Amino acid sequence: MVFVDSYPKTSKLVRSEFLVSFIALGIGALFGVIQALHRTGVFRGFVSSADYYTILTGHGVLLALVFTTFFIAGLFTWAVANSLERELPQRIAWSAFWIMLTGTVLAAVSIIGGIVGSPSILGHDLEADVLFTFYAPMKAHPAFYIGAALIIVGSWVAGLAYFKSLWDWRSENPGERIPLQTFMVLTTMLMWYVSTIGVAVEVVAFLIPWSLGLIQNVDPLLTRTLFWYFGHPVVYFWLMPAYLVWYTILPKLAGGRLFSDPLARVVFVAFLLLSTPVGFHHQYTDPGIPSGYKFIAMTNTMFLLLPSLLTAFTVVASVEHGARQRGAKGYLSWLRNLPWGKPAFAGCMLAGLMFAAGGFSGMINAGMNINYLIHNTIWVPGHFHLTVGTAFALTAMAISYWLVPQITGKKLKQRSLASVQPYVWFVGMAIMSNAMHRAGLAGIPRRTAEPTYDEFAFEGVAGTVGEMRIQIAIGGFLLFVGAAMFLIVMADTLLARRGGTLSVNSNIPEPLSGADHSPRILDNYKLWTAIALLLIVIAYGPPLASMVADGLFAPGSPPIPV
Amino acid sequence: MALSRRQFVGAAAGTAALAATGTATAQDEPDYGGWFDDVSNYDGTVDKRGQDTVTITVGAQGNNGAFAFDPPAVMVSPGTEVVWEWNGEGGGHNVVSDGDGPLDSGDPVSEAGTTYSHTFESEGMFKYVCVPHEALGMKGAVVVRPGDGGGSSGDGGSGGQQQQGPPENPDYGGWFDDVSNYDGTTVDRTDADSVEITVGAQGNNGAFAFDPPAVRVTPGTEVTWSWTGEGGGHNVVSDGDGPLNSGDPVSEAGTTYSHTFEEMGVYKYVCTPHASLGMKGAVVVGGPLDGGSGGSGGGSGQEGSGIELSGPQWLLSGSVLLAFFSPLLFAAAMRRRQTGRPPQTGSGGELRRATGPEPVEEAAETEPAVELGHDEYDPKGTAALVAFYFVLIGLLWVFMYFVEFLGRVSIIG
Numbered sequence: 013m014v015f016v017d018s019y020p021k022t023s024k025l026v027r028s029e030f031l032v033s034f035i036a037l038g039i040g041a042l043f044g045v046i047q048a049l050h051r052t053g054v055f056r057g058f059v060s061s062a063d064y065y066t067i068l069t070g071h072g073v074l075l076a077l078v079f080t081t082f083f084i085a086g087l088f089t090w091a092v093a094n095s096l097e098r099e100l101p102q103r104i105a106w107s108a109f110w111i112m113l114t115g116t117v118l119a120a121v122s123i124i125g126g127i128v129g130s131p132s133i134l135g136h137d138l139e140a141d142v143l144f145t146f147y148a149p150m151k152a153h154p155a156f157y158i159g160a161a162l163i164i165v166g167s168w169v170a171g172l173a174y175f176k177s178l179w180d181w182r183s184e185n186p187g188e189r190i191p192l193q194t195f196m197v198l199t200t201m202l203m204w205y206v207s208t209i210g211v212a213v214e215v216v217a218f219l220i221p222w223s224l225g226l227i228q229n230v231d232p233l234l235t236r237t238l239f240w241y242f243g244h245p246v247v248y249f250w251l252m253p254a255y256l257v258w259y260t261i262l263p264k265l266a267g268g269r270l271f272s273d274p275l276a277r278v279v280f281v282a283f284l285l286l287s288t289p290v291g292f293h294h295q296y297t298d299p300g301i302p303s304g305y306k307f308i309a310m311t312n313t314m315f316l317l318l319p320s321l322l323t324a325f326t327v328v329a330s331v332e333h334g335a336r337q338r339g340a341k342g343y344l345s346w347l348r349n350l351p352w353g354k355p356a357f358a359g360c361m362l363a364g365l366m367f368a369a370g371g372f373s374g375m376i377n378a379g380m381n382i383n384y385l386i387h388n389t390i391w392v393p394g395h396f397h398l399t400v401g402t403a404f405a406l407t408a409m410a411i412s413y414w415l416v417p418q419i420t421g422k423k424l425k426q427r428s429l430a431s432v433q434p435y436v437w438f439v440g441m442a443i444m445s446n447a448m449h450r451a452g453l454a455g456i457p458r459r460t461a462e463p464t465y466d467e468f469a470f471e472g473v474a475g476t477v478g479e480m481r482i483q484i485a486i487g488g489f490l491l492f493v494g495a496a497m498f499l500i501v502m503a504d505t506l507l508a509r510r511g512g513t514l515s516v517n518s519n520i521p522e523p524l525s526g527a528d529h530s531p532r533i534l535d536n537y538k539l540w541t542a543i544a545l546l547l548i549v550i551a552y553g554p555p556l557a558s559m560v561a562d563g564l565f566a567p568g569s570p571p572i573p574v
Numbered sequence: 575m576a577l578s579r580r581q582f583v584g585a586a587a588g589t590a591a592l593a594a595t596g597t598a599t600a601q602d603e604p605d606y607g608g609w610f611d612d613v614s615n616y617d618g619t620v621d622k623r624g625q626d627t628v629t630i631t632v633g634a635q636g637n638n639g640a641f642a643f644d645p646p647a648v649m650v651s652p653g654t655e656v657v658w659e660w661n662g663e664g665g666g667h668n669v670v671s672d673g674d675g676p677l678d679s680g681d682p683v684s685e686a687g688t689t690y691s692h693t694f695e696s697e698g699m700f701k702y703v704c705v706p707h708e709a710l711g712m713k714g715a716v717v718v719r720p721g722d723g724g725g726s727s728g729d730g731g732s733g734g735q736q737q738q739g740p741p742e743n744p745d746y747g748g749w750f751d752d753v754s755n756y757d758g759t760t761v762d763r764t765d766a767d768s769v770e771i772t773v774g775a776q777g778n779n780g781a782f783a784f785d786p787p788a789v790r791v792t793p794g795t796e797v798t799w800s801w802t803g804e805g806g807g808h809n810v811v812s813d814g815d816g817p818l819n820s821g822d823p824v825s826e827a828g829t830t831y832s833h834t835f836e837e838m839g840v841y842k843y844v845c846t847p848h849a850s851l852g853m854k855g856a857v858v859v860g861g862p863l864d865g866g867s868g869g870s871g872g873g874s875g876q877e878g879s880g881i882e883l884s885g886p887q888w889l890l891s892g893s894v895l896l897a898f899f900s901p902l903l904f905a906a907a908m909r910r911r912q913t914g915r916p917p918q919t920g921s922g923g924e925l926r927r928a929t930g931p932e933p934v935e936e937a938a939e940t941e942p943a944v945e946l947g948h949d950e951y952d953p954k955g956t957a958a959l960v961a962f963y964f965v966l967i968g969l970l971w972v973f974m975y976f977v978e979f980l981g982r983v984s985i986i987g
C-alpha cells in the first residue's frame with residue numbers, strides 16, 4: 013500500500029513541509045546565481061554592491077536554514093511514520109509546522125526589507141544584512157532574530173512529535189528494538205536539542221533584547237562562541253538526514269540491502285557524542301579563546317572523521333551488494349551494474365562522491381595550523397557547497413524523486429529531465445567548487461561583493477584568477493539551472509492527477525546484519541545524551557566561564573549599522 | 575542605480591523635517607540640512623546668546639547609550655567660549671569639526687573631567703562629531719549669531735541674507751544616492767576664494783570619498799582637490815562632458831589638482847576607479863539655480879511617499895515574487911490543461927467519483943538476479959575503493975602541505 017493511502021494525514025504534513033522547502037530552494041537559488049555573477053564581475057546589474065550582502069544573507073538563511081529545516085522535518089516525519097507504522101500526533105506536528113512557517117516569514121520579510129529600502133517598521137529599519145552567521149555587533153531588525161528563534165523552536169516541537177510517536181509505539185511493542193529509521197531520527201533530534209541551546213541563548217538572551225534596544229551592549233566574542241556552539245553541529249543536522257537516506261534507502265535503490273544495522277547505529281551515536289564540542293574550530297583566529305581549548309576542539313573534530321569514514325565503508329559496501337545481486341563481478345566493474353539512469357539513485361551516489369571531496373577540504377579547515385592558510389577565504393564556501401550544498405541538497409532533491417510520488421500518490425513527471433538533473437548539479441558544483449577552493453588558496457576573500465583591490469593582484473597557484481572567476485560564474489549558473497530543473501519536475505508532479513501505478517516501490521529490505529546482533533546499550537538515549545553533555549562541559553565550560561567572568565555584556569559593543 | 579537604505583531614510587526624514595519647518599518651528603531655528611536626523615536627543619536649538627562661557631556635555635545619554643552631546647545644538651554670540659566637558663561614559667569620545675572646521679580635540683579620550691574649549695569669533699554654523707560614534711548619531715552643532723538670547727532682532731537680518739542665497743539643497747537627481755558621506759547638505763563655501771576638497775577621505779566603506787562631497791562656491795573660485803594618499807589610486811573626472819580631468823589615478827599623498835570655476839552650474843565628478851563604490855562629488859557654482867534643472871525623478875524621491883524601486887530592483891523583486899508564486903501559476907496552467915482535455919473514457923469519471931480517491935499502486939519490487947546472503951557477500955570492491963580514497967587523501971595532503979613551497983617563496987627557501 014502506498015504511503016499516502018496508509019497515512020493520509022501524515023502525508024499531507026510531509027507535502028506541506030516539502031512545499032515550503034522547495035519554495036525556499038527556488039528563491040535561494042535565484043539569490044545564489046545573482047551572487048555568483050556579481051562577485052565574479054560577470055554581471056553586476058541585478059543589485060548594487062551594497063545590496064549584495066542582503067542577497068548573500070537571503071541565500072544563506074533561505075537555503076541553509078529554511079530549505080534544510082523544512083525538508084528535514086518532512087523527511088523525518090515520513091521516516092518516523094514509515095518505520096513505526098503509525099500516523100504522527102497531528103496537533104503537535106502541525107503546530108511545529110506553523111511555528112516554523114511564521115518564523116520563516118518573519119526572517120524572510122526582514123531580509124527582503126533590505127532590498128526595498130529598509131522601511132521603518134516598529135521603530136527599527138526593516139533589514140537584516142547580517143549574513144547567515146548573524147555575528148554581533150552587526151545588527152538586524154528584531155523580526156529577523158525572532159523569526160530565527162521561531163524556526164528553531166518549531167523544530168524542537170517537531171522533535172517532540174517524533175518522541176511522542178516513539179513512546180506510543182513503545183507502549184504497544186515493549187522490548188522491541190527501535191526501528192533503524194526512527195533511531196536515526198531521534199538521535200539526530202537529541203543532537204539538535206543539545207546543540208541549539210547555544211543559538212537559543214544567543215538569540216533570546218542577547219540579540220533580541222539588544223536589537224529592541226532593551227540592552228545597550230553585547231559581548232561579540234560570547235555571542236560568536238554561542239553561535240558556533242550551534243554552528244558546527246547544525247552541519248550534522250543537515251548531514252545526518254542525508255546519512256539516513258544513504259543508509260536506509262540508497263541500498264534498496266541499488267538493488268541490495270544495508271550492510272550492517274549496528275554499524276549505522278554506532279555512527280549516529282558517535283555524531284550525538286561528538287558534534288557539539290567542536291565549535292571552536294570555526295574560531296581559530298578569534299582572540300580571547302585559549303589555544304588549548306581550540307586544540308581540544310580540533311581533536312574532537314578529527315574524531316568526527318571516524319563516523320563519516322565508517323559511513324563511506326558501509327554505504328559503498330551496501331551499494332556494492334546491490335550490484336552483486338544484479339550479477340556484477342570484478343573489483344571495479346561492478347560500478348557499471350548500477351541504475352545510473354534512475355535520478356534517485358544517481359543523485360544520492362553523486363552527492364556521496366562529492367561529500368568525499370568535501371570531507372577532504374573539511375580536514376584542511378579543521379587542522380589548526382593549516383586552517384590559517386584558508387581562513388575566511390572563498391575556500392570555505394567552496395567547502396560547504398560540497399557538504400550542505402551537495403551532500404545534503406542533492407540527496408534531498410534525489411530522494412524527492414523517490415519520496416514525493418509516495419506522499420502524493422502521483423507518478424513522477426518529466427522523468428528524462430529528472431534523470432539528467434543530478435548530473436547537471438554535479439557538473440556545476442564540480443566546476444564552481446573546484447574554482448572556489450583554488451581561489452581560496454590564492455587568498456581571495458569570502459563574503460565580498462567586489463573582491464578586487466588597487467595595486468594588489470591575487471595570484472593563483474594553479475590557474476589564473478580570471479579563469480577561476482569564469483568557472484565560478486559558469487558553475488553557479490549551472491547550479492541555478494539544476495535547481496530550476498528540479499523545481500519543474502516537482503511542480504509538474506505535484507500538480508498531476510493521482511492514481512495509476514507509481515514508478516517507485518517503497519519496500520525496504522532487511523539489513524544483511526540486523527539489529528538483533530547489536531548491543532542493546534546502543535539504544536540507551538539517556539546514557540549517550542549524558543556523555544554528550546559531559547563532553548560539552550569539558551570543551552566549553554571553562555572558556556565560557558572566562559568569557560562571562562568579566563560581565564555578561566562586557567566587553568560590550570553597541571550595534572554597528574550595516 | 576539602487577536606492578540605498580540610507581538614502582531612503584534620509585528622504586523620509588527630510589520630508590518630516592520639511593513638514594516641521596513648514597508648520598511649527600520658529601524663524602530663528604537654523605536649518606541644519608538633515609544634520610540632526612539621526613541624533614536622538616536633538617530637540618531644537620538651545621539659545622545661550624549673551625553668555626561668556628557655554629558648557630556642552632560629552633557622553634550624555636542619547637543615541638542608544640552614552641553617545642550624545644548635550645545640548646546637541648546650541649546658539650551662542652560671537653566671542654563666546656564653548657567648553658566641552660567629558661562625563662566619562664560611553665567610551666572614548668572626541669570633538670572634531672565636520673569637514674573643514676576649527677574644532678579638533680585630537681584622539682578620543684574617555685576620562686571623566688576632560689575638557690576641550692574653543693572660542694567662536696566669527697558668525698556661522700559649526701557642525702562637529704565624535705569620530706568613533708558619528709555613525710551612531712553622536713553629532714552636534716554650534717551656531718554663532720549676534721543677539722542676546724531674545725534674538726528676534728538679529729533674525730530678521732539673517733533671514734534677509736538667506737533669501738539672496740541659492741536653494742539650500744540643489745537637486746542632484748539621485749547622484750548622491752550611493753555616497754555614504756553625503757548627508758544631504760551642500761557645504762556652503764561661497765565666502766571663500768579658494769576651496770579645498772579632500773580626495774580619499776573616509777567614507778563608502780573605506781577611504782573612498784570626497785570630503786565634502788557637495789560644495790557650493792561663487793563663480794571665479796579656485797577649487798583644489800588634495801589627495802590623502804589613502805584608498806589607493808584616485809582621480810577627479812567630470813561625469814559626462816565637463817571641465818574636470820586630473821588624468822590617470824594617482825595615490826601619492828599631497829597630490830593636488832585644481833580648477834577655477836567661472837560658469838554657474840552643477841559640476842558632477844567621480845573618481846573613475848571607485849565610482850561604483852560611491853566615490854562621487856559635485857561642485858555647485860553660483861546660485862540661485864534653476865529649480866527644474868535636476869529633473870523630476872529625484873524630486874519624487876524627496877517626497878518619501880512610498881518605496882521607490884529602480885529598474886533592476888523591480889526586476890529582482892519581480893523575480894522573487896514570481897519565484898514565490900510560480901507553483902501557483904504552474905497550478906493554474908496545469909488546471910487549465912486538465913479542464914481543456916476531453917474526458918478520457920465514457921464511464922470513468924462517475925465511477926471514480928463514487929469510490930473516492932483514485933487507486934494508487936506501487937511499482938513491482940524488482941527481484942535480484944542473484945540472491946546474496948550475509949555469509950556469501952564479500953565486499954572486495956568496496957575495499958578497493960576505500961584503499962583508493964586513502965591514497966588520494968594522502969596525495970592531497972602532501973599537495974596541500976607543499977602548496978606554499980610550490981607556489982611561493984617559502985620560509986625555508
